[in-house]
Amino acid sequence: MTEHRAKKRFGQHFLHDQNIIHRIVTAIDPKHHQTIIEIGPGKGALTFPLLEHLDTLHVLELDRDLAQALSKKYEAVKIRPEKKIVIHCVDALSYDFGKIGNQHLRIVGNLPYNISTPLIFHLLRYHHSIDDMVFMLQEEVVDRICATPGNKDFGRLSVMVQAHCHAEKLFTVSPGAFSPPPKVMSAIIKLKPRDRFLKEINDPPGFAHIVKLAFSQRRKTLKNCLKGVLEKNQINDLGIVPEARAETLSVDDFIQLANSYHKENQ
Numbered sequence: 001m002t003e004h005r006a007k008k009r010f011g012q013h014f015l016h017d018q019n020i021i022h023r024i025v026t027a028i029d030p031k032h033h034q035t036i037i038e039i040g041p042g043k044g045a046l047t048f049p050l051l052e053h054l055d056t057l058h059v060l061e062l063d064r065d066l067a068q069a070l071s072k073k074y075e076a077v078k079i080r081p082e083k084k085i086v087i088h089c090v091d092a093l094s095y096d097f098g099k100i101g102n103q104h105l106r107i108v109g110n111l112p113y114n115i116s117t118p119l120i121f122h123l124l125r126y127h128h129s130i131d132d133m134v135f136m137l138q139e140e141v142v143d144r145i146c147a148t149p150g151n152k153d154f155g156r157l158s159v160m161v162q163a164h165c166h167a168e169k170l171f172t173v174s175p176g177a178f179s180p181p182p183k184v185m186s187a188i189i190k191l192k193p194r195d196r197f198l199k200e201i202n203d204p205p206g207f208a209h210i211v212k213l214a215f216s217q218r219r220k221t222l223k224n225c226l227k228g229v230l231e232k233n234q235i236n237d238l239g240i241v242p243e244a245r246a247e248t249l250s251v252d253d254f255i256q257l258a259n260s261y262h263k264e265n266q
């Protein structure tokens with residue numbers, strides 16, 4: 001592969017630490033028959049070690065130069081003809097993950113940090129077709145996703161992701177593992193979609209709306225953030241303190257609030 005200069009706008013930080021690459025592949029634990037999609041394969045740091053365990057690997061890469069170089073590298077190193085990389089030169093943010101046509105998708109990647117939050121929101125829409133996701137993200141984002149109520153990191157991202165998935169921080173990765181090194185620490189997270197909460201949410205867009213409103217002004221109380229949407233007595237009737245702040249509520253509390261809002265607006 002000819003020398004590729006990292007493009008900042010695509011959030012390119014390429015992994016070169018073989019020990020970290022090995023730990024990530026071990027965490028993913030790929031099995032040959034599985035349908036794995038890697039987002040942002042870049043120069044293939046994770047792609048080729050993953051392919052050793054798989055029959056087919058789908059990759060989504062937005063940078064045409066990298067997608068082309070990856071295709072050439074694959075042709076050059078192709079060990080066995082039955083091992084196949086399917087390169088989709090697309091934007092993962094708008095990609096229809098239903099297209100791959102499998103109900104047991106596993107999605108992995110060292111994600112471009114500049115789009116990691118909208119990308120996770122996009123992927124949550126496909127939770128019913130996804131078995132699990134293993135991602136490298138900024139450590140700060142991983143901590144926000146995994147935070148528990150009462151913690152300063154607990155916010156909209158924590159509630160929305162935890163309503164869809166079980167989230168687990170696996171390990172941290174220092175900037176030195178990448179070239180060029182990012183300015184922040186990174187961490188690996190595993191997300192496993194689950195039904196527990198989703199079954200209880202009567203109106204998913206209404207739920208997303210309530211969560212967004214509740215965290216829209218962090219210093220305000222719940223009753224102020226939800227003014228005009230849910231009244232103080234309605235919040236009280238659910239056993240939730242209207243003067244509480246959103247960051248102290250559980251995912252269950254948000255479901256109660258959203259279901260009450262849905263009932264009022266049916």
Ligand code: SAM
Pocket residue numbers: 010011012013014015016039040041042043044045046060061062063066090091092093109110111112113115
């Ligand atoms: N996986 C490689 C590695 O670990 O060395 C590269 C990771 S780099 C942090 C992120 C990769 O995502 C880059 O290859 C970048 O071009 C690609 N990328 C950026 N935005 C993307 C998007 N919207 N859709 C798909 N790929 C994207």
